[in-house]
Amino acid sequence: ETGVTQSPTHLIKTRGQQVTLRCSSQSGHNTVSWYQQALGQGPQFIFQYYREEENGRGNFPPRFSGLQFPNYSSELNVNALELDDSALYLCASSARGVRETQYFGPGTRLLVL
Amino acid sequence: SQKIEQNSEALNIQEGKTATLTCNYTNYSPAYLQWYRQDPGRGPVFLLLIRENEKEKRKERLKVTFDTTLKQSLFHITASQPADSATYLCALGGTDSSYKLIFGSGTRLLVRP
Numbered sequence: 001e002t003g004v005t006q007s008p009t010h011l012i013k014t015r016g017q018q019v020t021l022r023c024s025s026q027s028g029h030n031t032v033s034w035y036q037q038a039l040g041q042g043p044q045f046i047f048q049y050y051r052e053e054e055n056g057r058g059n060f061p062p063r064f065s066g067l068q069f070p071n072y073s074s075e076l077n078v079n080a081l082e083l084d085d086s087a088l089y090l091c092a093s094s095a096r097g098v099r100e101t102q103y104f105g106p107g108t109r110l111l112v113l
Numbered sequence: 114s115q116k117i118e119q120n121s122e123a124l125n126i127q128e129g130k131t132a133t134l135t136c137n138y139t140n141y142s143p144a145y146l147q148w149y150r151q152d153p154g155r156g157p158v159f160l161l162l163i164r165e166n167e168k169e170k171r172k173e174r175l176k177v178t179f180d181t182t183l184k185q186s187l188f189h190i191t192a193s194q195p196a197d198s199a200t201y202l203c204a205l206g207g208t209d210s211s212y213k214l215i216f217g218s219g220t221r222l223l224v225r226p
Contacts, residue, residue, distance in 0.1 A: 004156075092156075101147070
């Protein structure tokens with residue numbers, strides 16, 4: 001186990017709704033990245049938070065937003081859910097000075113109906 | 114655009130044999146490359162990191178090679194065991210400040226007893 005936790009484990013929403021996913025990073029880690037993994041695909045980078053500020057973003061629309069808190073935990077918010085947002089959402093944390101290596105949580109499985 | 118190719122067909126081998134997985138990439142010059150293991154419904158688990166100036170890295174039964182001329186990495190598991198059965202993901206990292214990872218779609222490895 002990596003020490004990265006995510007909640008909830010599973011979630012079902014309907015199109016147009018909003019969702020908030022949560023992540024607690026591994027102790028001592030100050031960087032959190034979020035990835036989306038569709039079935040049968042590799043994870044795709046959404047964005048990263050470092051010292052409570054967004055530090056890099058992938059090709060995702062603005063309805064994907066996030067926060068990082070002073071204790072380095074993080075939230076991913078998705079507004080106006082679409083069917084294609086159904087995926088496994090992964091949070092990964094990394095340590096100051098060793099940011100190449102990312103430790104993933106178990107993910108949140110989101111189903112949009 | 115950047116493209117990472119991993120064999121989409123499952124690799125099926127006999128216990129005790131060496132498994133070799135391939136990762137090819139185009140339109141990218143990564144500073145480092147990582148291999149992750151992912152079990153069904155779980156987050157990826159970091160295995161090995163190799164940098165652009167390194168040719169080979171070993172860890173226990175695992176070996177990774179990195180050829181920046183061929184734009185290819187090979188991942189070997191020697192003396193494979195049924196417990197090694199999983200999907201293996203290749204991920205490339207660059208020099209941008211976010212240390213974001215670009216993942217391949219993964220190759221599923223099945224080790225028969």
